[in-house]
Amino acid sequence: MANYIPEPFRIKMVEKIKMLTKEERAEKIKATDYNLFGLRSEDVYIDLLTDSGTGAMSSEQWGGLMRGDEAYAGSKSYYNLIEAGKEIFGYEYIQPVHQGRAGEQVIFPLYLDKGKFAISNTFFDTTRAHVELTGARAIDCVIEAAKNPAVRAPFKGNMDIPKLEKLINDLGVENVGLIVLTITNNSAGGQPVSMENIRATSEVCKKYGLILELDCARFAENAYFIKRDEPGYQNKSIHEIVREMFSHADMFHMSSKKDAIVNMGGVLGVKDANHPAIPGIKANCVSYEGFYTYGGLSGRDMEALAIGLFEGTDEDFLRYRIGQAEYLAALLDEAGIIYQSPAGGHGLFIDAAAMLPQIPYYEFPAQVLAIELYKEAGIRTCDIGSFMMGNNPDTGEQIKSDFEFTRFAIPRRVYTQAHFDIMAEALISIKNRAHTIKRGLKITWEPPVLRHFQAKLEYI
């Protein structure tokens, strides 16, 4: 039985959305060359393209916007953000940046260049791109259990520790620039990393003298899963668990557009105020983002972000939030639809390869399913599969992704139970006619980096 955990808030402000006809939607998606990023949001009924920057801010955060201090240097809002960051993460150095990938651009060149490797449980697309932009290469090292969506297992986001050590030895430790732990593991289905695995990854890094960096856009969701599923953490608070998670790493970058529930913002942090990376971080920030006390953000953005760090780590909020993905998952279980199981933190990742086995990876089944969902019910999702992975930067060949997921990323505090029922109905309707979907897609134009945002496609 699907159980919906009620919202721990009430709604103060709403936005109108409209429903086009199926015929209108078929025209609209064709006009984008079958790229959902090309749609106008006003032509979307339920927008699950991403949970990034799409959350609803609270009245406290909107109030914070009015208090934002817009001084160029040393603003009050900067200090509020620094205090919040120090308290939440327990790190001595906190630095605003304008979003997650800006943090990547600031930190990665300090440790990576041509000939070097970065290893992660799974790199997210922009993170992989920023590794490659330095000239280095990105290697994923997630546990095997993650690769079987139908198998329900806790902490499927974990790093494969024996494989990590083998990789370091095979590549040569001097060629490994950075170990990045992505929490939660977005591309593997919003799956969490256990505290034990964070600790074990940290021990490997210490043994080889490597930096452990957290890509922690969804750190609060990860902490909630640890509290729920990892033995020994049931009586700890989310705040204690977050502190412990971060105590094992050296530094982090965070897209705050997710768990800090702001529409724009990012933070990076270094545990030790005397860490040798800090002068380089400040210098890169000044060059690319702006002076280090605003890092590409307005004072008001920093104010909302400081408040959001606390709201996003509230346990009642997290229970409701994770509960939404679980509610949808329970509806899909009843219909036999396969998804990365259990439900992820920021949404559900539908196994498009299982639903459309007739479409091979190089014809992008997860993108085909995403287009069907838009045509069926005006739902916008995205491909987290071979279409997103792109081509091997050395050979130019299409990469075969471990997963062909169509991602239902759930914006925070935005959609209600009835919207989730519509999502399930649309998927069930497509599943019932999935065998009639014969044609895959081919790319007619693509840019060299992060192609899925802009590529043009057509049906074969």
Ligand code: F0G
């Ligand atoms: N790291 C992870 C794990 C992410 O999920 C994202 C963004 C980033 C880094 C980059 O952050 O967008 O603020 O520059 N993920 C979004 C998504 C875009 O849809 O999953 P950003």
